[in-house]
Amino acid sequence: MDESMTETTQYLTFKLEDEVYATTISQVREVLEYSKVTKVPRTPDYMRGVINLRGRVVPVLDLKLRFGMNRTEQTVNTCVIIVEVDMDGETMIIGALADSVQEVIELDASLIEPPPKIGTKLNTDFIRGMGKRDDKFIIILDIDRVFSAENLGAVRATMAEPETVAE
Amino acid sequence: MKDRNQQAFVEEAKELLAGLEEAVLEIERDPLNTELIGKIFRTMHTIKGSSAMFGFESIASFTHELETAFDCVREGTMQVTPELVTLTLASRDHIASLLLVVEDGLQVDEALTSKGNAILRQLRTLMPQAAEPGVAAKTPAATVSDPNADSQKSVLYRIYFKPPENIFLRGLNPANLIEELAAMGDEEHVVHADSPSVQEPEGADLCRSIYDILLSTAHPAEGIRDVFIFVEEDSELRIEKLYDAAPLGKDKWQPLLETMRASKGVPTSSLQALINETEGRREKVKVDATADGGTGRHQEQRAIHSIKVPSERLDKLVNLVGELVTVQARLTIAAMNLTDPTLTQIAEEVEALIAELRDNAMSMRMVPIGTTFMRFQRLVRDLSVELGKEIRLVTEGEDTELDKTVIERLGDPLVHMIRNSIDHGIESPDMREAAGKPRTGTICLSAAHSGTNVNVTVSDDGRGFDVEAIRLRAVAQGMIKPDSHPTEQELFAFAFAPGFSTSKEVTSVSGRGVGMDVVRRNIEDLGGKIEIASKQGQGSTFTLKLPLTLAIIEGLLVRVNDELFVLPLAAVKECVELPPWNARRGNGGQLINVRGEIVPYVRLRDYFEMTGSAPSIEYAVIAEVEGKRCGFAVDSIIGEQQVVIKSIGKSYKDVKGISGATVLGDGALALIIDIPVVLSTAESERERLLRLASADVRVESSGSLAIRGEAQ
CATH class of the missing domain: 1.20.120.160 (HPT domain)
Incomplete structure (x- = not known):
């Protein structure tokens, strides 16, 4: 982790509820306005469905549901951040829902601290570090881990038996 | 590497x-x-x-x-x-x-x-x-005198011919002689002296031409000399072999002809030097390029006219074109709404261009089936030697083109079928002779277009199906009643039943069906069908009806809530209304009465655990899978549509019942339903729920076994 933080990196910041999150810009392909998402039946709620990205079927995930927050509702600011995720050695294109997209910032490695052990709502596995800017904290996500097949699979496993969800 | x-x-x-x-x-x-x-x-x-x-x-x-x-x-x-x-x-x-x-x-x-x-x-x-x-x-040219001249390889001759001046007076024309030469192989010539061409002006009394001819032929030199037999005595004739190491294509003659044209009577040795210079070099680089004759020339052309492209790039191109098609549909709608004549005209032009582009892109994925057929020559040879049979494989329609995915997945079923024909269809040479057939059996593998399908047939002139033996076997296995007399087609269909004729008893008599259920499944996975025709003692024909492409299918668009789904039209038989009084029938299960026939059905709303309630009148799409009819209840039916199939990706690979997605005209996505999977999971779930329900001693009176409803 240290070597990746020895230099200035660009991040895209976005908001989930009131908190500011960020991901390395190199993994971001584009940002789309929220459009109709086709729900794939029998999948977890946070897997919002699929969209058509110029002929490509791209899955869209609700980051807030994934992090245990409320479902992302559609507003004028709702965006789909299209990211490239490394999944089992394969690059996959996935859309992530965000309440709003903020800006592209540069953060010096020295301004990034390791993730805190306590005090965040989400699993620290998903956090690459805490960035500091204008005395505010930015949660830098490890997008690969958020979307890793293993983690998605864990949730899918509970879906195999429908009544487990119902109970 | x-x-x-x-x-x-x-x-x-x-x-x-x-x-x-x-x-x-x-x-x-x-x-x-x-x-x-x-x-x-x-x-x-x-x-x-x-x-x-x-x-x-x-x-x-x-x-x-x-x-x-x-x-x-x-x-x-x-x-x-x-x-x-x-x-x-x-x-x-x-x-x-x-x-x-x-x-x-x-x-x-x-x-x-x-x-x-x-x-x-x-x-x-x-x-x-x-x-x-x-x-x-x-090696000297001893082989040239072989009487079996036709099978000899072509040799390039240089013929120097100076006809006698009075040749016309003798009723002969050098042009005719040259035509005769041309009939023996590839011919080119140069004419020297006064006249510019072979065509002597009419009425000319004297011939002053010298012909310097190149002829590539399999005929021996004597044969060439025979052409000149009437004039040989008083003309100057030299027939010399120029080159025989490999057939030399006519297209390579240009430098030779130029040299011959430039200097009258150039020595043959210098022409040979010229060939060796160019051919020696070429042979090192690419030997096949010098090949003449049917196959060689064909290959050469192919090399020039085709390039290799990684298949992923082709897939990407087809995807992009598919997307372009949907965008174009939106453009057309927008242009219509705006009623701007300029825009409408542009939209129409774009539409025409994209249609052409789409056809072209789809055709790029098409490959001739010939390469697959070629594999089987070897299979037939090896297997017939192994089994002590004499079998000839005839292939037809190698140029028939199919989508590359179809071709890739067609190989294994064809191997099965051909093995079957060799193993069980064709009799041993002695048996064949006894039956009054030629000792050598023939298996014919052919492919042909038929509408939007491609028919691939495997036929043999072997013993064919023993219809009676199949019937008895089916009776013995309890598949039909002893007194029933099904049609031949129905009986043939038993050959595809899993485990049906793997039994020795039938194999020795009618001998079909080893792995044939696998064949049928493979073909059905490709969206194809398989048909059998057979006459006992005369052979059998298996016909595979395959779709041209897998990338586009005909689908039936249906709606549940606001979501659209596509049911592959190939499996759909009919659509019926599903009014409440019909839908609620049945005891524990979901059954619908279709003109007196009781058909089980799956409510997609329940299967996909969708929220909301169904409209008062639903519709049922009746599909047929593996000979069984079943229904799918949906809110409404929208209509038929050609859909471009797209994968929904790895993150959804475990979702059961969805085989892909397609982009609709407005850019939205509709999910494509995998009918067999939905049916099998629905069946097992229903069984499980029935067990749960009976354990609770509580049976839903409505008969609707909504999964959530039951579990609560």
Whole structure:
């Protein structure tokens, strides 16, 4: 982790509820306005469905549901951040829902601290570090881990038996 | 393997090996075909040369010995025997396995080396003792006088002909003589002296032309001389062999003709020097390029007119075009709404162009089925030798094109079917003779377009189905009642039932069905159908009806809530209304009465656990899967549509019942339903719920077994 933080990196910041999150810009392909998402039946709620990205079927995930927050509702600011995720050695294109997209910032490695052990709502596995800017904290996500097949699979496993969800 | 050049070598070598197999199998039928022998020799030579160049000594040294053997064949000191053919095929396989090792960047191990040596040892026993590599080129043209002139390889002659001045007065015309020559092979000539062309002006009394002719023919020199038999005595005629190492295509003659045109009576030796200069060099680079005659010329053309493109790029192109089609649909709608004539015109032009683009892009994915057919020559040869049968494989329609995915997945079912025909269809030679049939059985593999389908048929002239034996067997297995008399087609269908005729009893009599259920499943996975026609004692024909492409299917668009789904139209039989009084019938299960027939159905809303309630009148789409009818209840039916199938990706790979997605005209996505999967999961879930329900001693009175409803 240290070597990746020895230099200035660009991040895209976005908001989930009131908190500011960020991901390395190199993994971001584009940002789309929220459009109709086709729900794939029998999948977890946070897997919002699929969209058509110029002929490509791209899955869209609700980051807030994934992090245990409320479902992302559609507003004028709702965006789909299209990211490239490394999944089992394969690059996959996935859309992530965000309440709003903020800006592209540069953060010096020295301004990034390791993730805190306590005090965040989400699993620290998903956090690459805490960035500091204008005395505010930015949660830098490890997008690969958020979307890793293993983690998605864990949730899918509970879906195999429908009544487990119902109970 | 890292090196791109080495990778290129491996790919080229694989292609050469494929061509080699074809040529070797052909030469078995036509052992005197010198053109084929030359082709085999050149292929070996190329593999040897380029493998040595890229540092694959193991391949080079092995191929070298094989090349030597065919050099002997070329010289006539060794015959093409079945043993040689078998060994050559084994060698081909050995080279292929060497290539695989090399491709993975591994070292050739002991076992493989000793296997290769064993092949070579056998090969050496076939070879004449004196045979030494490299002496081939000096062989005199003794073979030219072989009476079997037609199978001789073409030799290029230079004919210098100065007719007598009074040739016209004798009622002869040099032009006619030249025409006669042209009929013997490829001919070009240069005319010297006063007249500019062969066509002498009418009424001219004297001929002052000198003809310098190039003729590539399989006929011996004597045959050429015979053409001039009436004028030979008092004309100047020289027939000289220019080049015979390999057939020299007519397109390579230009430099020769130019030289001949430039200087009257240029010595033959300088022409030969010219050929050797160009051909020697070319032979090193690409041996096949000099090949003339049917196959050689064909290949040459193919090389020029086609390029290799990785299939992923093609897939991407087709995807992009598919997307363009949907965007164009939106443009057309927008243009219509705006009623701007300029925009409408542009939209129409775009529409026409995109339609053409789409057709072109789809056609790029089409590949001829011939390459698949070629594999089977070998299969038939090996298997018939093994089983002691005499079988000939005839292929037709090799040029028929199919989507590459279909072709890739067609191979295994075809292998099954051909094995079946060889094993059970064709009788032993003695039995065939006793039945008054030729000893050699024929299996015909053909492909042809038929509407939007491609029909691939495998037919044999073997013993055919024993209809009565199948019926008895079906009765014995309890599939039909003893007193029922199903049609032949219905009986043939039993051959595809899993485990039906794997029993020895039927195999020995009618002998079909080993793995045929697998064949049928594979074909159905491809969206195809399989039909059987058979006449006892006369043979059977299996017809595979396959869709042209998998990328686009006909679908039925249906709606549940606001979500759209596509049901593949191939499986859909009819659509019916599903009013509440019909839907609620049944005891515990969901059944619908379709004109008196009770059909079970699955409510997609329940299956997909969708929220909301169904409208008062639903619709049921009745589909047929594996001969069973079943329904799918939906909110409404929108209509038929051609859909471009797209994968929904890895993150949804575990979702059951969805086989893909498609982009609709407005850019939205609709999910494509995998009918067989939905049915099987719905069935197992219903069973489980029924168990749960009975354990609770609580049965839903409505009969609607909503999963959530039950579990709460």
